[in-house]
Amino acid sequence: MIAVDLAGDTDFAGFRNTARRLAAHGVKPADVVWRTGRETGDLFGSTEALPPPTVAETEVKVPRAFVPLAEAVICHSAPERLSLLYQILYRFRIEPKLLEIASDPDVTAARRMEKAVGRDVHKMHAFVRFRELATPEGPHFIAFFEPEHFIEERASGFFVRRFAPMRWSVLTPRLSLHWDLESLTVGPGARREDAPSEDATEDLWRTYFSHIFNPARLKVKAMTAEMPKKYWRNLPEATVIGDLIAGAEARVAAMIAAAPTAPPAHHERLQARGGDRMAAGIVGPQAIDEIGQTAGIGLAGIRAEADGCRRCALWAGATQTVFGEGPERAEVVFVGEQPGDREDLAGRPFVGPAGQVFDEAIEEAGIDRTLAYVTNAVKHFKNEPRGKRRIHKKPNGAEIEACRWWLAQELTVIKPKLIVGLGGTALQSLLDRPVKITEIRGKFMDFDDGPSVFATVHPSYLLRLPDPEMKARERQRFVDDLKLVAERIRAMG
Numbered sequence: 001m002i003a004v005d006l007a008g009d010t011d012f013a014g015f016r017n018t019a020r021r022l023a024a025h026g027v028k029p030a031d032v033v034w035r036t037g038r039e040t041g042d043l044f045g046s047t048e049a050l051p052p053p054t055v056a057e058t059e060v061k062v063p064r065a066f067v068p069l070a071e072a073v074i075c076h077s078a079p080e081r082l083s084l085l086y087q088i089l090y091r092f093r094i095e096p097k098l099l100e101i102a103s104d105p106d107v108t109a110a111r112r113m114e115k116a117v118g119r120d121v122h123k124m125h126a127f128v129r130f131r132e133l134a135t136p137e138g139p140h141f142i143a144f145f146e147p148e149h150f151i152e153e154r155a156s157g158f159f160v161r162r163f164a165p166m167r168w169s170v171l172t173p174r175l176s177l178h179w180d181l182e183s184l185t186v187g188p189g190a191r192r193e194d195a196p197s198e199d200a201t202e203d204l205w206r207t208y209f210s211h212i213f214n215p216a217r218l219k220v221k222a223m224t225a226e227m228p229k230k231y232w233r234n235l236p237e238a239t240v241i242g243d244l245i246a247g248a249e250a251r252v253a254a255m256i257a258a259a260p261t262a263p264p265a266h267h268e269r270l271q272a273r274g275g276d277r278m279a280a281g282i283v284g285p286q287a288i289d290e291i292g293q294t295a296g297i298g299l300a301g302i303r304a305e306a307d308g309c310r311r312c313a314l315w316a317g318a319t320q321t322v323f324g325e326g327p328e329r330a331e332v333v334f335v336g337e338q339p340g341d342r343e344d345l346a347g348r349p350f351v352g353p354a355g356q357v358f359d360e361a362i363e364e365a366g367i368d369r370t371l372a373y374v375t376n377a378v379k380h381f382k383n384e385p386r387g388k389r390r391i392h393k394k395p396n397g398a399e400i401e402a403c404r405w406w407l408a409q410e411l412t413v414i415k416p417k418l419i420v421g422l423g424g425t426a427l428q429s430l431l432d433r434p435v436k437i438t439e440i441r442g443k444f445m446d447f448d449d450g451p452s453v454f455a456t457v458h459p460s461y462l463l464r465l466p467d468p469e470m471k472a473r474e475r476q477r478f479v480d481d482l483k484l485v486a487e488r489i490r491a492m493g
């Protein structure tokens with residue numbers, strides 16, 4: 001029996017090099033025991049030394065698909081994962097197409113482990129909750145998490161990308177990950193008590209979860225499968241789950257009894273004031289104000305929360321959340337559609353080609369951009385990779401609705417007097433329904449209990465026009481729209 005000692009649970013390089021050497025010497029899988037330092041006692045009695053290096057190692061060929069599979073499987077916590085991988089690698093000598101036999105028991109077992117590791121990584125990304133700790137160097141965000149498998153390093157790239165501007169640590173019983181704004185280091189494991197237990201963002205998470213919880217769609221089994229109870233200990237929102245489930249039936253009954261509801265009084269007044277068709281059915285800014293719950297953490301706190309948002313799938317294809325920017329007390333807010341390629345990379349709104357058109361147009365209209373807050377209805381770049389390019393894709397209704405929560409948070413803090421919706425997506429989010437831009441363009445929609453909304457096109461529309469004459473004409477129309485906005489700003493005093 002040959003004993004192989006690896007440098008740790010996920011020492012892939014150590015496994016790969018040794019496995020090649022063993023296979024080159026024809027050592028059978030049954031004659032190898034793999035150790036990572038977790039084994040207790042002397043289970044295997046006396047063992048032989050590793051065979052010496054041989055040039056034949058370089059001739060041990062494995063299919064290309066085996067490498068990512070093995071890199072995932074080595075992160076599984078089952079002790080037999082290493083012998084399974086070596087067994088597969090050994091069989092490649094006479095079965096080079098082994099991985100293509102989906103029904104093979106070894107391949108099935110490896111694929112099952114790969115899937116379990118992927119699921120665990122996904123759970124870590126979804127359920128890590130940072131808590132803020134004040135330190136002399138500034139805020140440090142600490143989270144405690146208990147993964148099922150050895151996935152911490154595998155999951156770490158996501159946190160580095162998403163939370164690059166923050167100092168953070170993720171503690172787990174096996175090891176800890178530390179990001180100091182420049183590099184990631186791995187330290188020893190920790191206990192739950194080593195992480196702070198509560199901070200100001202807890203209330204926001206609870207409010208957020210209560211808000212997105214729809215009692216009419218409650219499926220307790222599916223919910224606990226997606227958010228297993230073992231993670232609840234580290235989730236601030238877990239404290240409200242029990243009450244929400246208990247009250248779900250009563251809330252559904254109340255929703256049924258309450259429908260249909262009478263339209264708010266201001267709808268009638270708006271229609272009487274000239275039959276503005278767009279006013280009918282507006283749920284709009286005043287409702288946004290109702291759902292906006294900021295728990296007093298300001299724009300900076302909301303921005304930090306939005307950085308880790310998973311309310312829809314768009315985060316997965318983008319580099320980062322692109323939050324709005326501008327003064328927290330701006331009187332006017334411009335809302336665009338979503339970040340483009342340049343904004344996604346820069347992490348700032350309206351800095352790409354459309355942003356340049358926008359900058360020039362508002363300057364010509366006499367609006368000081370530095371006094372306005374600019375943001376987007378959807379905070380992640382929806383795109384489709386095509387070769388080396390990422391092609392813009394329009395967000396769908398569900399994505400606009402999901403991201404509306406963040407826009408609501410921004411508007412609740414800023415409390416603007418005027419919101420300018422740039423294009424259909426922005427106006428759909430603001431008015432809570434799809435709109436035809438041609439019907440509302442150039443109009444102010446005034447409300448008794450919320451900011452006015454003005455509609456115009458998105459500057460990217462101008463970039464897409466192929467005919468130079470038409471482009472010049474439409475650009476002038478856009479500037480004229482913005483001049484109306486400038487007049488209104490002056491009138492607001």
Ligand code: SF4
Nearest residue numbers: 309311312379380403
């Ligand atoms: S697009 Fe908006 S809702 Fe969707 S993940 Fe990004 S921030 Fe969250």
